Amino acid sequence: MATPHKLLTLAAAAGTFLSCWVGLASSPAVAESMSPSRAPEQCPAVTIIAARGSEQNENLEPTRYHPDSPWVSNGYEEExxxxLLQAVEARHPGVMKNVQVLPLDAEVYPASLYIPRIAEVDEDVTPQETLRRVATLLSHTPPQEIAATAINGLSDSVYRGVTGVPRVVAANDAALGCHPQYIFLGYSQGAVILEATEKEVQNNTGGRLRGAVYLGNPLLAPGDPSLIGQPGTGHGVLGDLPVNSRTLAATDPSHRVNYCLAQDFACDGGLNSASTAMNNGGGAHANYFLKPGPGDNATVDALARWIKEASQ
Incomplete structure (x- = not known):
């Protein structure tokens, strides 16, 4: 059934985000690969819908988050x-036993945002070397071509993701034959995808969206009460738009986490963050749960608490 929405489409060129409004109509059917792997007649207490970050399409490892769990992810939650989910089970043993992790696969959400990489993750590059690499890149590829590729890829990715999420939830309910609680877990572009669908999913499921965790959210609005971490500004690059982390929220603040690391260009905007990201393969934005962070335990504890609530 076609359901029109007024939603945000993100576009990016040369490492910065742009935005525009689009009207969304009907979307393709959900891929068969989204069907859950499950034990017969078992219903999870919680289903986590996970949406990875831009261009995270390599480290796809189907994962069982508790040794006795019947649920195995499709791997598209990425690293x-x-x-984060492994940290939840390690810090709260047994909590993931009856949790289904259902990441959005490439058919539903391509996670596209092609911008040429100037530096590898953790590679410290001097400003002079950054300029040299940018000049070399532009000598081979015109900037307008880089921008067009990024914008077209991101627009398609966001369109497909936002229209696909409600269908994934409906298809999962139908496949399970039961009605689990849902938690959204999104990183970077994935945070935008999920946040844009919160209210629709909450309405469609009769209030079964239990909570939402977002890492490096470009839509982080100034003063959002769900912010954790120690960012300098806590201001997403798209946080001033009419649709942002506060206006799109469909849960109360106690069931939301927006985890933002200092100098993450996506959620802690500023020239210093942008410069650090360009010189160091994404900077802090790439580090969530791959390196220790000041909000790791608070994020893990919140997610575990919501799972325990839903399991009672």
Whole structure:
């Protein structure tokens, strides 16, 4: 059934985000690969819908988060969200036993944002070397071509993801034959995808969206009460838009986490963050749960608490 929405489409060029409004109509059917792997007649207490960050399409490792769990992910949670979920089980043993992790696969959400990489993750590059690499890149590829590729890829990715999420939830309910609680878990572009669908999913499921955790959220609004971490500004690059982390929220603040690391260009905007990201393969934005962070335990504890609530 076609359901029109007024939603945000993100576009990016040369490492910065742009935005525009689009009207969304009907979307393709959910891929068969989204069907859950499960034990017969078992219903999870919680289903986590996970949406990875831009261009995270390499470290796809189907994962069982508790040795006795019947649920195995399809691997599309990728490394940052996988590390977070493993931390939840390690810090709260047994909590993931009856949790289904259902990441959005490439058919539903491509996670596209092609911007040429100037530096590898953890590679410290001097400003002079950054300029040299940018000049070399532009000598081979015109900037307008880089921008067009990024914008077209991101627009398609966001469109497909936002229209696909409600269908994934409906298809999962139908496949399970039961009605689990849902938790959204999104990183970077994945945070935008999930946040844009919160209210629709909450309405469609009769209030079964239990909570939402977002890492490096570009839509982080100034003063958002769900912010944790120690960012300098806590201001997403798209946080001033009419649709942001506060206006799109469909849960109360106690069931939300926006985890933002200092100098993460996506959620802690500023020239210093942008410069650090360009010179160091994404800077802090790439580090969530791959390196220790000041909000790791608070994020893990919140997610575990919501799972325990839903399991009672």
């Amino acid at each position: 940052n969200l996988r590390a």
